[in-house]
Amino acid sequence: MQLNNHSFEPILQKGTLATLARPSATFRQAAWRRLKKNKLAMIGLCTILLIFLLALIGPLLSSGSYSDQNLMQTNKPPSAEHWFGTDNLGRDLFIRVLYGARISLSIGVVASFLNLTIGVFYGGIAGFLGGRVDRVMMNIVDILYGIPVLLYVILLMVVLQPGLTNIFIALGIAYWLNMARIVRGQILSLKEQEYVIAAQTIGASNWRILVHHLLPNSMGPIIITMTLAIPEAIFTEAFLSFIGLGVAAPMASWGVLASEGITSLRSYPFQLFFPAMAISITMLAFNFLGDGLRDALDPRVRR
Amino acid sequence: MLRYMLNRTFNSLLVLLAIITITFFLMHAIPGGPFTSEKNIPAAVLKNIEERYRLHDPLWKQYIDYMGNLIRFDLGPSFKYAGRTVNELIRESFPISLQLGVFSIGLSVIIGIPAGAIAALRQNKWQDYTTMIFATLGVSVPSFVLATLLIYVFAIKLALLPAAMWGGFTYAILPAIALAAQPTAFIARLTRSSMLEVLAQDYIKTARAKGLSQSVILYRHALKNALIPVVTYIGPMSASILTGSFIIETIFAIPGLGRHFVTSIYNRDYTVILGVTIFYSVLIIGLNLFVDLIYPLLNPRIKFDGKQGE
Numbered sequence: 001m002q003l004n005n006h007s008f009e010p011i012l013q014k015g016t017l018a019t020l021a022r023p024s025a026t027f028r029q030a031a032w033r034r035l036k037k038n039k040l041a042m043i044g045l046c047t048i049l050l051i052f053l054l055a056l057i058g059p060l061l062s063s064g065s066y067s068d069q070n071l072m073q074t075n076k077p078p079s080a081e082h083w084f085g086t087d088n089l090g091r092d093l094f095i096r097v098l099y100g101a102r103i104s105l106s107i108g109v110v111a112s113f114l115n116l117t118i119g120v121f122y123g124g125i126a127g128f129l130g131g132r133v134d135r136v137m138m139n140i141v142d143i144l145y146g147i148p149v150l151l152y153v154i155l156l157m158v159v160l161q162p163g164l165t166n167i168f169i170a171l172g173i174a175y176w177l178n179m180a181r182i183v184r185g186q187i188l189s190l191k192e193q194e195y196v197i198a199a200q201t202i203g204a205s206n207w208r209i210l211v212h213h214l215l216p217n218s219m220g221p222i223i224i225t226m227t228l229a230i231p232e233a234i235f236t237e238a239f240l241s242f243i244g245l246g247v248a249a250p251m252a253s254w255g256v257l258a259s260e261g262i263t264s265l266r267s268y269p270f271q272l273f274f275p276a277m278a279i280s281i282t283m284l285a286f287n288f289l290g291d292g293l294r295d296a297l298d299p300r301v302r303r
Numbered sequence: 304m305l306r307y308m309l310n311r312t313f314n315s316l317l318v319l320l321a322i323i324t325i326t327f328f329l330m331h332a333i334p335g336g337p338f339t340s341e342k343n344i345p346a347a348v349l350k351n352i353e354e355r356y357r358l359h360d361p362l363w364k365q366y367i368d369y370m371g372n373l374i375r376f377d378l379g380p381s382f383k384y385a386g387r388t389v390n391e392l393i394r395e396s397f398p399i400s401l402q403l404g405v406f407s408i409g410l411s412v413i414i415g416i417p418a419g420a421i422a423a424l425r426q427n428k429w430q431d432y433t434t435m436i437f438a439t440l441g442v443s444v445p446s447f448v449l450a451t452l453l454i455y456v457f458a459i460k461l462a463l464l465p466a467a468m469w470g471g472f473t474y475a476i477l478p479a480i481a482l483a484a485q486p487t488a489f490i491a492r493l494t495r496s497s498m499l500e501v502l503a504q505d506y507i508k509t510a511r512a513k514g515l516s517q518s519v520i521l522y523r524h525a526l527k528n529a530l531i532p533v534v535t536y537i538g539p540m541s542a543s544i545l546t547g548s549f550i551i552e553t554i555f556a557i558p559g560l561g562r563h564f565v566t567s568i569y570n571r572d573y574t575v576i577l578g579v580t581i582f583y584s585v586l587i588i589g590l591n592l593f594v595d596l597i598y599p600l601l602n603p604r605i606k607f608d609g610k611q612g613e
Contacts (some may be wrong), residue, residue, distance in 0.1 A: 143318050148587045150546045151580050152325075158568060158576060159329050231443070238445055242550055243565045262451050262554065269455055276448040283443035291439075 031220070034296040041292020047285035055101035077270060084274040096252055097274050103253040104234050104282070107167055111233035112226050114172030119179025120215065120222065126180070127187030128210050138184065141177050149174050153236060157245040164247050167240065171233050179225050186218035220297035227293055231286040238279055254279045308596055315592045322584045323373065327366055330577050378578035383570050389578035392563055397582075399469055400552065400559035404544045406479045411487035411540070416533070418487075419494025420526060426499060434491055441488025446547050450481035450554045467556040478555045482547045486540045493536055498529040531602045538591040545583060 035041055078084055084093035126137040153170045160166040190196070191214060199209050215222075238255030240246045246256050254275045261272030360368070372379060378389035422434035457477060458466030465474050501507065502525055510520045548561030556562070560579065567575035 143314060143321070147318060147322055148542050148545070148584060150542070151583055154568065155326060155329055155576070155580060158571070159332055235445060238447075239546075239550065242447055243553070244569055258445075258448065262447065265451055265455060266459060272448075272451055276445070276451075280444045280448060283445075284439060287439050287443055 031296045035292055038292040038295060040288045041296070044285040044288030044290075044292065047281065048289060051101060051282055051285070052105065054098060055105055058098040059095065059102070077268075084270065093257075093271065093274055096257060097254070097278055100252050100254040100257050100275060101278065103164065103247060103251060104237060104255070104279070107164070107171070107237045107253065108230035108234040110168050111171035111175070112229040114168065115176045115179050115229055116222065116226055118172065118176035119225075120183050122176065123180035123183030123185075124187055124210055124215060127184035128191060128206065128214065130188070130191075134184070134188075138181075141180055145177055150236065150239070153240070154243070154245065157240055162240075162245045162248055164251070167237055167247065171236060175229060175232070179222070179229070182221050182225055183215075183218060186221055187214050190214050190217055224290060224294050224297060227286060227290040231283045231290075234279065234282060254282075304599065307599070311592060311595050315588050318588055319585065322588075323370070323581055324366075326577055326580050326584075327369060328362075330573050331362060331365070373581070378581070379574045381567075381572055382574050383567075383572040389575055392575065393560060393579070393582055396558055396560040396563050399557060400545075400548055400561055403475055403478060403482065403552070403557065403559060404541070404548065406475055407482040407544055408486070408540065410479055410483040411490055414483075415487040415490025416494050416530070419491040420498055420521075420529070422491065422495045423498035423502065423529075424521075431495075434495070438488040438491045441484045441491075444484070446481050446485060447550045447554060449484055450478070450551055453477045453481055454554070469557045469559075474555075474557075478551045478557060481554075482544055482551050485547065486543055489536065489540070489543075490533060493533050494529060497532045498525065501525050501529045504528075531598075534598065534601060535594060537594050538587065541590050542587050545587065 035045075084097060086092055122137065122141075126134045153174050156170040156174070157166060160170065187210075191209075196209060196213055199213055204212075234254070237246060237253055238258060241253055241255030242259040246259075247253050252260075257275035258272060258279065261268075261275060264271055369379070376390070378393070381387045381389060381392065418434045418438075422431040425431050454466045454477065457464045464477055466477070468474060507520060507524060510524050515524075545561070548559060549565050550561075551557070552559045552562035553565050560582075563575070564579045566572075567579065
C-alpha cells in the first residue's frame with residue numbers, strides 16, 4: 001500500500017460540510033417547521049386568518065348595516081341579493097354574521113388576553129417565589145378550581161347585567177386558573193436552569209429574570225393554552241346568549257344569532273344554519289390549530 | 304392516607320362555605336329588589352311582600368337566617384311563584400334531569416372508551432383518524448346546534464322521534480345524544496392518549512414476552528391502567544352534562560331542573576337562582592371529592608402529600 005500526500009487530504013471539502021449538517025434552527029423555527037408539516041393545523045390557521053380578515057373588512061365592503069331593517073323583505077331564503085337570507089325583521093343575515101364575527105372573535109381574544117394577564121402574573125409570581133408563598137397561592141387556585149365555573153359566570157352576568165364589557169369581565173375573572181397553573185409549573189422547572197443562575201450572578205433583578213428569561217421560555221405552553229381558551233370563550237358567550245345573558249340588541253354575536261335562529265327552526269332553518277356553521281367552523285379551526293401547536297411546541301410530546 | 308382524605312374533605316367544605324357566601328352576597332348586590340320590575344304592584348302591597356320575605360332585615364341577619372335554614376336543607380320560597388318552595392321545585396324536577404344525565408353519561412362511556420381504545424390500538428390508521436375527526440367535531444359543535452340539527456332531521460323531516468316534552472325512553476334519546484356528544488369526544492381523546500402511553504410501558508412488553516394472549520394483555524394489563532386517568536374526568540363530565548342540561552332541557556321543553564334554572568334567570572327569581580346554584584355546587588363538589596377519595600385506591604402509585612402530580 002502506497003501512501004502519498006494526496007491520501008492525507010481531508011475527505012470533506014468546504015461546501016460539502018455545510019450540506020451534511022442540518023441547518024441549525026432556533027426553537028421557534030423548529031416549531032414552525034413542525035407546525036407546517038401538520039396539515040390540519042395549517043388548515044386551522046388559514047381558516048382563522050380568513051375569518052379574522054372577513055370580520056375586519058367584510059362589513060366595510062357591504063352596503064347595508066347590521067341593524068338595517070326592511071319589513072318588506074322578512075324571512076327571505078338565501079338569494080343573490082341576500083347571500084344568507086334575511087331574518088324576521090328583514091335584516092341581511094350575511095352582514096349580521098360578519099358583524100357577529102367581530103363580536104364573537106373580540107370576546108374570544110379579549111377574554112383570553114385577560115386570562116393570560118392574570119394567569120401569567122399569578123402563576124409567574126407563585127412559581128418564581130416558591131416556598132410558602134407558592135403553597136398559599138396554589139392552595140387558593142386549588143380551592144377555586146372546585147367551583148363549577150360556568151355557574152359563576154351565569155351568576156356574575158345576572159348581577160352585572162348583560163352586555164359586552166360585562167362578558168369580558170365575567171370570562172376574564174373566571175377562566176385564568178388553568179393558565180396560572182401551567183405558567184407556575186413552567187417557571188418552577190425553568191428557574192433551576194443554569195442561565196437563570198448566570199443571570200443572578202451578574203446581578204439581574206428578580207423582575208428582569210422573570211420577564212426577560214423565564215416568561216419568554218414558557219411561551220410554548222402559554223400559546224397553546226391561549227389558542228384553546230379562545231374557542232372556549234366564544235363557546236361560553238354563545239351559551240350565555242342562549243339563556244338571554246349575552247350582548248344586547250341590536251348588536252348580535254354568533255350566539256345571539258343562533259339562538260334567534262332556533263326559535264324559527266321549523267319554518268326557516270337557514271336562519272340557524274349560517275351562524276351555527278360560523279361557530280362550528282371557528283371552533284374546529286382553533287381546536288385543530290391548538291392540537292397542532294401542542295405537538296409542535298410541547299417538548300414532552302416531541303419524540 | 305387518612306390525613307389526605309381529611310384534608311380534602313375539609314377543603315371541600317371550605318369551598319362550599321365560600322361558594323354559599325359569595326353567591327348570597329352577589330345576589331343581594333343586584334340593584335333594586337326582586338320585585339321592583341313588577342309594574343302594577345301598589346306601594347303598600349310591595350311593602351307587605353318585602354315584609355313577608357323579610358327583605359327589610361339587615362343583610363347580615365338575612366345571611367345568618369339563610370345559613371340557618373340551609374343547615375336544615377331548607378332553600379326558602381320562590382319569589383315569583385307564590386306558595387312554591389325551592390325544595391319542592393328541586394324535588395319535582397331534579398329526578399328528570401338525573402335520569403337524562405345518567406343516560407347521557409352511560410352513552411358517552413359506552414361509546415367513548417371503546418372508540419378511544421380502538422384509535423390507540425390502530426394509531427395513525429383510518430380507525431384512528433375517523434375517531435379523532437369525530438372527537439374534534441364533538442368538541443367543536445355547540446350542543447344547541449347539535450340538538451336543533453337532531454330535531455330537524457329526526458323529529459321534523461323523518462318524524463321518527465319526539466322533538467319535545469318528557470315521557471318515556473323515546474323522549475330521552477335525542478336530548479341524551481345532544482348532551483353526550485361533548486363528553487363522549489373528551490372521553491375518546493382521553494382514553495386514546497392514556498392508552499398510547501400505557502402501551503409503550505415496559506410491563507406491556509413483559510406481558511408480551513411472557514406469551515400472554517393479545518386479549519389478556521389488552522383487557523387485563525393495558526385498558527385497566529389506561530382507564531385510571533379517565534376516572535378523574537367524572538367530575539368535569541358531570542359539570543359539563545349539568546350545564547349542558549340548561550340548554551338541552553330548554554330546547555326539548557323537558558321539565559327538568561336545568562330548564563327551571565334558565566326560566567328563573569329570565570324571571571330574575573333570585574331565591575331559585577341562589578338555591579339551585581348552591582344545590583348544583585354541592586353536587587359537583589361532592590362528586591369531585593368522591594373521585595379524589597377513591598383515586599388513591601385505584602392508583603396505588605399516587606403520593607399522599609395532598610397534591611396530585613403535575
